[in-house]
Amino acid sequence: MISRIFKNELISVYFLVWTAVAVVHFFLLYQLYHLQLLPSLLDSLLFNIIFSLFGIGFWFMVEYSGTQNLTQTDSIIQHSTLCAISVTIWIGAGNFLLKSMLSDHLVYLSFLSNTLTFRIFLGIMYYGMMISVFYLVVSYRQLREKREYESLLTTQLREAELTMLRSQIRPHFLFNSLNSISALTLNDPGKAHEMIIKLSDFMRYSLTFQGESMSTLEKELYHIKLYLDIEKIRFGPKLMIDYQIDEDCLQWPVPSMILQPIIENAVKYGVYEATSASEISVTARLTMPTLMLLSVSNVVDPDIVTRKGTGTGLKNVERRLETIYKQRDLIKTYNKDNRFFAQLYMPSNG
Amino acid sequence: MDKIKAVIIDDEYLARQIILNYLDNQEFIEIVAECENGFDALKTIQEMNPDLLFLDIQMPKINGFELVEVLDKKPEIIFITAFDQYAIKAFEMNAVDYLLKPYPKERFLQAIEKVKHRLASRSAAPDEKMTRLQETLDENPARIDRVITRMGSKIHVIPIDKIHYIESQDDYVMVYSETGNYLKEKTMKYFELHLPPQEFLRIHRSYIVNISQITAIELYGKDTHLAMLKCGAKLKVSAEGYKKLRERL
Numbered sequence: 001m002i003s004r005i006f007k008n009e010l011i012s013v014y015f016l017v018w019t020a021v022a023v024v025h026f027f028l029l030y031q032l033y034h035l036q037l038l039p040s041l042l043d044s045l046l047f048n049i050i051f052s053l054f055g056i057g058f059w060f061m062v063e064y065s066g067t068q069n070l071t072q073t074d075s076i077i078q079h080s081t082l083c084a085i086s087v088t089i090w091i092g093a094g095n096f097l098l099k100s101m102l103s104d105h106l107v108y109l110s111f112l113s114n115t116l117t118f119r120i121f122l123g124i125m126y127y128g129m130m131i132s133v134f135y136l137v138v139s140y141r142q143l144r145e146k147r148e149y150e151s152l153l154t155t156q157l158r159e160a161e162l163t164m165l166r167s168q169i170r171p172h173f174l175f176n177s178l179n180s181i182s183a184l185t186l187n188d189p190g191k192a193h194e195m196i197i198k199l200s201d202f203m204r205y206s207l208t209f210q211g212e213s214m215s216t217l218e219k220e221l222y223h224i225k226l227y228l229d230i231e232k233i234r235f236g237p238k239l240m241i242d243y244q245i246d247e248d249c250l251q252w253p254v255p256s257m258i259l260q261p262i263i264e265n266a267v268k269y270g271v272y273e274a275t276s277a278s279e280i281s282v283t284a285r286l287t288m289p290t291l292m293l294l295s296v297s298n299v300v301d302p303d304i305v306t307r308k309g310t311g312t313g314l315k316n317v318e319r320r321l322e323t324i325y326k327q328r329d330l331i332k333t334y335n336k337d338n339r340f341f342a343q344l345y346m347p348s349n350g
Numbered sequence: 351m352d353k354i355k356a357v358i359i360d361d362e363y364l365a366r367q368i369i370l371n372y373l374d375n376q377e378f379i380e381i382v383a384e385c386e387n388g389f390d391a392l393k394t395i396q397e398m399n400p401d402l403l404f405l406d407i408q409m410p411k412i413n414g415f416e417l418v419e420v421l422d423k424k425p426e427i428i429f430i431t432a433f434d435q436y437a438i439k440a441f442e443m444n445a446v447d448y449l450l451k452p453y454p455k456e457r458f459l460q461a462i463e464k465v466k467h468r469l470a471s472r473s474a475a476p477d478e479k480m481t482r483l484q485e486t487l488d489e490n491p492a493r494i495d496r497v498i499t500r501m502g503s504k505i506h507v508i509p510i511d512k513i514h515y516i517e518s519q520d521d522y523v524m525v526y527s528e529t530g531n532y533l534k535e536k537t538m539k540y541f542e543l544h545l546p547p548q549e550f551l552r553i554h555r556s557y558i559v560n561i562s563q564i565t566a567i568e569l570y571g572k573d574t575h576l577a578m579l580k581c582g583a584k585l586k587v588s589a590e591g592y593k594k595l596r597e598r599l
Contacts, residue, residue, distance in 0.1 A: 175432035179451035
């Protein structure tokens, strides 16, 4: 803590001000009151050094109490008490030391006792001024910190928004799809037309999606189909899809866009990284009257060395499920027989 | 002038179709092959020795850049990508031809014109340009999770967790792995920068080791130690390397 005080440039300013005060103090006594050199010097040095050291204590008090919220009366009581105590100690200690050091300077000693009242007022004034300046410094510092913190928050917020936006737009998917469309317009305008409409529907749905909204499995599957149809146009026979959806699951409530990241994951590892035909399977069935099991799986080529994804897609799904259903472990992933499985458990109570 | 022999390398059928469509009625260029992935592409390039590649970057198993890395003789290349901010920056810095999907016919023909010029005047050897592009790409501090090597016409993809250690050999490094030892034209510095530092450590001027492979460290001479590896290898550890290892283990 001590090293922190002295590293601070404020401390040098502080002692500079006190030096100036001491110099003025000395000249007043020496020139105006025509006291002798030694008493003037000692008087000025002792009183000002003592008070300046007290001041360091005051600073920590202000710095500490600046972080807590005292009521107005409390802080008035606190300061009056502190002021009274410190001024008493200051004058007591000063008088005692000067009297013992300058016992033979009778003129000075009478001057010392005559100026007692004046010194009390001086002490109170010094105290008041110091405390006010300290409060100013502390509140200025807090203001600056607050501003820095706020700008940090704004930056983080903006970054989060950008990531969100990018994940909704999926630039890779979008530009590759547009490229396929541009090929189709040359050879197969009918199919190009179909793909544009599917892409638009899909983009609209993912762009209007909001964090907490609920949907039905049927509606979700409709958009998953749009997405997979588009990918199928891109990848042709390399991508095969197998849906096994039980009739009674269709109206089941599911969080909107909850399947999308899982399907994208399956396409990424099962299709983007595969050199041969690959199948993605999507199944839904009720395991209990109140629980639906959604399962997505894709073929994993054992030779594939993929860039390890950050796993943020699946983590986000997990986090969303936790907030919505207030239940953990609703998602399970595992590898079996060269397939990767992602299973979601959906309770009926949303 | 002979026809320019070109190969299209893209994993999407429709993306290849666009190029064929744009090249219709062009007499100076001949598509000698279409490839769906880097493995086929390497064989085809070695057999056909084309003048030009239309090369997609995002492909299964090995990407376009990784393919270029293992080519001995580099043809002219027109890179094609949908969205890859870093690659685009690298292309711009090295004035390499690239097309952003989807691209118009005019832009495509412009790129072809440039290639024609270069092939005719034989200026700026493609090898040189590719080396510079590779250097720019290598400076990207992104972590790698596989190393692509080639023996003859066969490409080996080595997942980094299968690497035991890497030894420097002049302009090359030798990658010792579970599946064998492979020579790779890269520097030690490259691997130091791109292998994840939690798993790999440079223990000597000549060695980068997979930390999980180390079974024991023995004193060897005054300032040096030896690291014993699970695979049986014993690697010299420099004083500095020893200090780093001690911090890690």
